[in-house]
Amino acid sequence: MxxxxxxxxxxxxxxxxxxxxxxxxxxxxxxxxxxxxxxxxxxxxxxxxxxxxxxxxxSKEEALMHGDLQRVRSLIASVRARPVGEPPWAALTAAAAEFYRQLGDLDPQWVARSRLVRRHPTLLAAQVQTFAAVERDLAAEVAARSAELDPGGVRARMTAATFLVSLRVALALWLDAPPGTSLGDLARETLATAGRGFR
CATH class of the missing domain: 1.10.10.60 (Homeodomain-like)
Known part of the structure; x- marks a missing residue:
């Protein structure tokens, strides 16, 4: 071999x-x-x-959040694969749209775990920590695409954080929504609302 x-x-x-x-x-x-x-x-x-x-x-919380971490890393890879000249927010929203298309029918176990997170503060804190861990990587992708001066990286970090919060808000809305509601549609709506300041 x-x-x-x-x-x-x-x-x-x-x-x-x-x-x-x-x-x-x-x-x-x-x-x-x-x-x-x-x-x-x-x-x-x-x-x-x-x-x-x-x-x-x-920790057990880290083990429970592993799926979220993998999904966000996959999303960052999709952002990285977007055309080089695409502006940051356009690249983020296009990558998110592709991500939700590929997600397809949601795994019932993942949905149940997402509901658990909302009911348990320790899991909610672990989820926030998970997203924070990849926020810097996402901000680096944003900075690489930005034509604006951002010497301290503030705009890039704010853009990345706003993007990730928008996805979390979309999930929270979807968990409370009537059956048949599209998570992808809600994500498009939250990203469109948030993105008005990042175009």
Whole structure:
């Protein structure tokens, strides 16, 4: 076997373990409530040791938020892939539209986890922390596209933060909306409202 394939296989195994821990955390949190589950229970559910859990996540909240982190990173990759000359807010909204198109039918487990987050302050805080962790990366993409002077990076950070908050607001509205409401449509509306100051 070629040695060049080994790192790829190793990374795939790591990603599979991380995903298994996330899935186990979500299952247990939905079944028992996030306050009643432990890191040990998540590790047992995923079939790994407590030490293995600690190699991937610092807390059960971090394990529960892993899916959100992956989605936001995917969104940032979509922004990065937009045409170079596209203005920042246009690139962000176009990437979001593509993201929601690809999302398709929402996973019921993800919807249930999103409802859990709203009911539990510790998860809500973890979600905010998750978004904050990638805000700087998103701001860097915004800055790379901006033709305006922004020496302190304030406008880029504000643009990135406003974009991410708009997506969170859209999700909150969607969770309270009647069945059949489109999350993508709500995201377009919140982004259009927020974007008036970033064109």
């Amino acid at each position: 070629s040695t060049t394939a080994e790192p790829g296989l190793r990374e795939r195994k790591k990603a599979a373990t991380r995903q298994a821990l996330h899935d186990a955390a979500v299952r247990l949190a939905i079944e028992h409530g996030p306050d009643r589950i432990t890191v040990e229970a998540i590790a047992d559910e995923a079939g790994v040791s407590r030490r293995t859990f600690s190699n991937y996540f610092g």
